[in-house]
Amino acid sequence: MSYCVHCGVELADSEKKCPLCGTEVIDPRAGKKKDVLPPFPPHPVRTQQQVSRQSLVGLLTLIFLIPILLCVVCDASINHRIVWSGYVVGAFLQLYVTIAVPLLLSARPSRHNSVLSLSLDFLSLLLLLKYIEWETGGTWFWTFALPVTVLTAAIVIAINLIALRTELSRLAISAIAVICTGVFCLALELLLNFAFHLRSTIAWSSYPLITFLLLGAVMLYIDRNKPLKEKLIQKFFL
Amino acid sequence: MADRELRWMRLDNAAKIYPAAKRRNWNNLFRLSATLRDPVDPLVLQSALDVTVRRFPSIAVRIRRGMFWYYLEELAQAPKIEREQSYPLAHRSFSELRRCAFRVLYYENRIAVEFFHALTDGNGGLVFLKTLTAEYITQKYGVSIANTDGVLDRSEEPDERELVDSFLQNEGPVSKSRREETAYLLPGTREWDGYLNLTTGILDVQEVLALAKRYQVSLTTLMVSVMMMSILAIQNRHVPNRRQQKPVKVLVPVNLRKFFDSSTLRNFVLYVTPGIDPKMGDYTLEEVLKSVHHQMGVELTQKQMSARITVNVRSEKSWALKIVPLFLKNVAMKLVYNMVGEKKSCIAFSNLGAAALPVEMQSYVDRLDFVLGAQAVCPNNCGALTYGDHLIINFTRSIEEPELEREFFTRLRRLGLSVTIESNQR
Ligand SMILES: [Zn+2]
Numbered sequence: 001m002s003y004c005v006h007c008g009v010e011l012a013d014s015e016k017k018c019p020l021c022g023t024e025v026i027d028p029r030a031g032k033k034k035d036v037l038p039p040f041p042p043h044p045v046r047t048q049q050q051v052s053r054q055s056l057v058g059l060l061t062l063i064f065l066i067p068i069l070l071c072v073v074c075d076a077s078i079n080h081r082i083v084w085s086g087y088v089v090g091a092f093l094q095l096y097v098t099i100a101v102p103l104l105l106s107a108r109p110s111r112h113n114s115v116l117s118l119s120l121d122f123l124s125l126l127l128l129l130k131y132i133e134w135e136t137g138g139t140w141f142w143t144f145a146l147p148v149t150v151l152t153a154a155i156v157i158a159i160n161l162i163a164l165r166t167e168l169s170r171l172a173i174s175a176i177a178v179i180c181t182g183v184f185c186l187a188l189e190l191l192l193n194f195a196f197h198l199r200s201t202i203a204w205s206s207y208p209l210i211t212f213l214l215l216g217a218v219m220l221y222i223d224r225n226k227p228l229k230e231k232l233i234q235k236f237f238l
Numbered sequence: 239m240a241d242r243e244l245r246w247m248r249l250d251n252a253a254k255i256y257p258a259a260k261r262r263n264w265n266n267l268f269r270l271s272a273t274l275r276d277p278v279d280p281l282v283l284q285s286a287l288d289v290t291v292r293r294f295p296s297i298a299v300r301i302r303r304g305m306f307w308y309y310l311e312e313l314a315q316a317p318k319i320e321r322e323q324s325y326p327l328a329h330r331s332f333s334e335l336r337r338c339a340f341r342v343l344y345y346e347n348r349i350a351v352e353f354f355h356a357l358t359d360g361n362g363g364l365v366f367l368k369t370l371t372a373e374y375i376t377q378k379y380g381v382s383i384a385n386t387d388g389v390l391d392r393s394e395e396p397d398e399r400e401l402v403d404s405f406l407q408n409e410g411p412v413s414k415s416r417r418e419e420t421a422y423l424l425p426g427t428r429e430w431d432g433y434l435n436l437t438t439g440i441l442d443v444q445e446v447l448a449l450a451k452r453y454q455v456s457l458t459t460l461m462v463s464v465m466m467m468s469i470l471a472i473q474n475r476h477v478p479n480r481r482q483q484k485p486v487k488v489l490v491p492v493n494l495r496k497f498f499d500s501s502t503l504r505n506f507v508l509y510v511t512p513g514i515d516p517k518m519g520d521y522t523l524e525e526v527l528k529s530v531h532h533q534m535g536v537e538l539t540q541k542q543m544s545a546r547i548t549v550n551v552r553s554e555k556s557w558a559l560k561i562v563p564l565f566l567k568n569v570a571m572k573l574v575y576n577m578v579g580e581k582k583s584c585i586a587f588s589n590l591g592a593a594a595l596p597v598e599m600q601s602y603v604d605r606l607d608f609v610l611g612a613q614a615v616c617p618n619n620c621g622a623l624t625y626g627d628h629l630i631i632n633f634t635r636s637i638e639e640p641e642l643e644r645e646f647f648t649r650l651r652r653l654g655l656s657v658t659i660e661s662n663q664r
Contacts, residue, residue, distance in 0.1 A: 041324050
């Protein structure tokens with residue numbers, strides 16, 4: 001015979017805690033209470049089944065295989081060699097890496113998963129670009145595609161690392177991203193000029209460079225000035 | 239065994255909605271159980287069931303599909319009894335109901351019968367449970383038990399009067415339908431795996447009757463009023479803005495056998511839904527008691543009931559409805575059920591009243607329970623009966639939080655009643 005100190009009701013001997021409020025039954029004078037059969041057999045412990053990452057990736061792989069094989073068979077049977085399906089396969093593989101790698105990595109949580117999967121994404125993108133250059137007989141990979149991709153990767157991964165490693169506010173990180181975009185435009189024009197021998201001076205990229213640099217500076221300024229930031233949030237919150 | 243002609247029966251007027259209202263993971267079920275002095279012997283129970291089912295050709299049935307209506311078909315032999323699971327009224331799919339629409343369970347000292355509501359109501363079910371338990375005790379202990387107090391003679395042939403649809407026989411001269419307001423829907427988090435939480439409150443019936451007498455109301459009115467006070471408190475917590483609050487209503491099934499001359503074992507209940515509107519202000523228990531008492535008084539007359547039976551029976555008799563194929567009827571009835579079915583009350587409080595047993599049985603049976611399954615939408619339900627010195631109130635809920643149960647039972651405590659709580663909490 002115990003009472004719930006919280007609800008005042010008497011509790012049947014089978015109750016280990018109060019069914020109404022969850023308070024545990026503690027009776028210091030009762031000593032070891034002998035076990036009384038509960039009114040129903042115990043519930044088999046069954047936890048909500050998680051879909052395993054591996055099985056999800058397996059399913060994804062099978063689904064991706066369908067268009068890939070179809071394209072290759074179709075292409076090969078019409079042209080008797082691989083003409084266009086290589087691009088399709090490449091694009092699908094790129095997509096597959098983008099989706100499947102984060103899924104597989106999430107089984108083992110680590111704060112560097114995003115860096116790792118981004119690196120793999122860019123690596124597979126480089127391979128795809130190299131394949132396209134080789135297939136089309138171009139000469140732009142080493143002079144243009146590689147530097148642009150590596151630069152993009154460097155910027156994206158760096159911002160990702162800054163976001164992970166530092167305590168900077170979202171606004172400050174966005175400001176850095178905006179400034180990087182400006183610099184990227186400049187680098188892009190330089191690389192274009194160099195790779196395709198367009199001209200020897202900077203033409204269009206100075207406009208986005210100045211715009212993005214100033215925008216980034218404004219954002220950083222707002223970020224530093226707390227009262228201003230508060231005021232702006234107050235006026236423009238969504 | 240020689241093949242015998244199996245009876246078949248139309249669904250009674252109240253039952254017609256139940257097969258149509260079914261959901262993928264929900265059917266309307268209720269349960270009655272008897273807790274005995276000693277552990278149940280499964281072999282004897284099976285043998286008792288084999289004998290008992292012959293006497294109940296409207297309960298030992300399966301659901302079958304006709305072109306235009308569902309119907310009940312007598313089972314050729316009794317189903318196998320099963321051992322109890324971790325919670326009562328586990329979902330039964332419709333294909334299971336088409337094999338057998340009730341089941342008999344045992345666990346330790348307890349015999350339980352779970353019925354699909356299309357077969358019978360709580361009163362009919364109680365007759366079945368009493369008769370089954372009497373047969374079990376007779377076989378197990380060699381006691382001879384008088385066939386009184388709802389225990390039927392198993393050696394008799396079924397009485398045709400027990401198999402009739404009493405709704406059809408008690409159609410009145412006028413029909414009266416009621417438009418009802420949508421009631422407050424109690425909040426909560428659904429149990430992810432369909433677990434049905436059962437919380438039983440055991441009260442001293444003399445204490446409860448004394449309190450009811452002090453307020454000059456019936457036991458049911460008292461309990462319904464305390465339930466309303468609990469729901470009002472919950473709504474105040476969750477919907478603080480009074481102007482957005484919805485009426486608090488409790489569905490109270492009414493045993494029509496008390497109003498009409500009927501000994502049917504099929505469904506013969508209607509219900510009243512006393513309610514109060516919280517928009518009008520705060521209520522004291524006395525105010526709620528008074529209101530519920532008078533609302534019940536107005537509704538609970540033979541003429542009112544007769545007029546309401548007439549509405550239901552006339553709609554069933556309409557030729558336009560009759561000739562619609564079953565699958566279309568199902569769609570239409572499901573729509574109606576979803577639109578109005580459960581929205582007109584917050585919870586049911588179904589009181590089977592005082593359950594008497596023949597004197598010879600009383601020392602073998604410690605306790606009787608009446609458990610309503612959760613409804614499809616409303617998360618809580620409540621069944622009660624009195625046996626011996628105890629009023630046993632069984633709350634079921636398909637959500638995790640025992641908010642209503644706690645409100646209700648602590649309120650009874652504050653009214654000075656002693657309450658013992660038992661549950662199947664995991
Ligand atoms: Zn408690």
